[in-house]
Amino acid sequence: MNVLVCVKAVPSTGSVQVDGAFRLQRDGAKLEWNVSDLSALEAALSLKGPEGRVTVLTMGPKKLEEPLRELFARGVDEALLLTDPAFAGADTFATANALETAVKNHGPFDLILCGRRAIDGETGQVPSMLAAALALPCITGAERITPEGSGLLVRRPVEEGVQMLFVPMPAVISLCEYTYSLRLPGIMGLRRAKGKAVTLLSPAELGIDKENLGLSGSLTRVIQMDSKFPGLRKGPKTDSLSQGIPAILSVIKEAKG
């Protein structure tokens, strides 16, 4: 199976900064792979089979080359990095556009996996936008994927239980965080990784007009950003365990009627 995994480097908690145009500053921030994308990556590595390939695709600063090379050591065969100032400030629409072009240029792929949402934007829109742009079926929020005949059986948690969905390939599936735990890099993998290079792609190489990228290619703008302290809940407070525990128990008892 030829699998593409879209991954995103997100600022780790504590190093988040925003510029004057309300864009996240990724250059100075400490970045890490978005947690649900790591589940998608492990799902891809376990599904690809002995003859298969796993390609990772990301968009971001050139400094992502090294973390991408580390993914080679975990079994990734190819890494594509869309990097250019023109990509900066993209909303989900412009992001999906750029990814779609890269998929068309470097595909075809039997399966495209993504994390269900990135912890910086928390929109969860890119997987379905990408699927729509590529005219592929899409399942979001999956927790397990199993090959089934010519397609895939996908388990998806929903409020009332789980759904088992069959999807033909090619398809786009987004994975929930912590569903697959990413394998460790191996020594052999690290050695193999040394001879591999990340493919850097600019808008010109992708054949996309810069107007359709980044902030200028985005349909949405962040016009205001506020932080609000939710405040402390009203209610009795105590430092004493011997008073606090009975007080909580009585609130629970009261609520249960």
Place this chain on the structure above:
Amino acid sequence: MISQNALHHAEKCRFCFMCRHLCPIQLQTGKEINTPRAKGLILSMENKGTAKFDRDMAQTMYECLICDACVNDCATGYQPPLFIREARTEAVANDLAPESVMKLLENVEATGNIYGAEKPSFAREGKDVLVYVGEVAACKVPKMAESLLKLLEQAGVSAKVLENEPGSGAMLADLMGYVDEVAQEAKTLANAINATGLKTVVVLDSYDAEIMKQRYAAWGAEIHAQVVTATQYVSDLLKAGKIAPKASLAKKGACHDDDRLARTFYEFEPIREMAKAAGFELVEMFNKERLAKSCGSAVTLAYMPNIVLKVASGRWSDLLRTEAQAILTANPQSYLCLTQNVPEGKEVVDLYSALI
């Protein structure tokens, strides 16, 4: 190529120098490069491009027992073993690790253990618990394994030991970090343990217990049984009256808290209960419990014997400052290191043998 997380640990040191006074390797070698913070500093320099990760730097990364004393004491929550392990991965992947380390890795590949010898078997059938002996006890301290099994038998516990017991991954993880090869070894052992259907695994070597309890689940190598240290298990048997205490030996002994019991499990009472039941009058060394000074580990003894001999001497000097005649341990790795250079008139006592 160390991870962002490891780099963060390497760079957040406050230069308070507390770790300088407690790192057993720094204390014995006197080399500034052997302070935990210096190891972090050189990795940080490598990351900034002002130093190159070469053979000398790799050697420095192996001059560490992964004893966690620095982790225990660092006010910033800085964890040198985290980046030291990753630096070892780099060293092995780039053929920069010391030859003595590479030799041990070849041994593991050839025989499944660092000693490059066939591992003696303690296999037996039993229905109550599974005992995991581990490669250090099996190959170097077999009497401790025999004594534990005998003690369980005397207590009426029917213990099973696996035929061809797989490695736990603890040795490999110290040699080359947490890499996929370690996770694969973990999965093999977890599958073998789960196949027995037994509900309790009694682990003789606390280094093995640590990796099983703290790492396996994250690697998809869940052990379905409850993993307990042999010291805890034996101490529970003592409390339950299944093992009879010995008469007083009229001898003073000091318990050595091994690195994992001291700083992973914070398990201090069980070996002391065992020592009292074995008839010893307990005295304490100055550096005890979480602050216990390491006496070395089996893997470092195998690739860096000279430094580990000095480290073990350091622990003996702690004992010499007490009135104890014996240092008491229930860990095969500590037993192995401490028996390398026993001072005149002193002895190392294996607490399982002492309880039979």
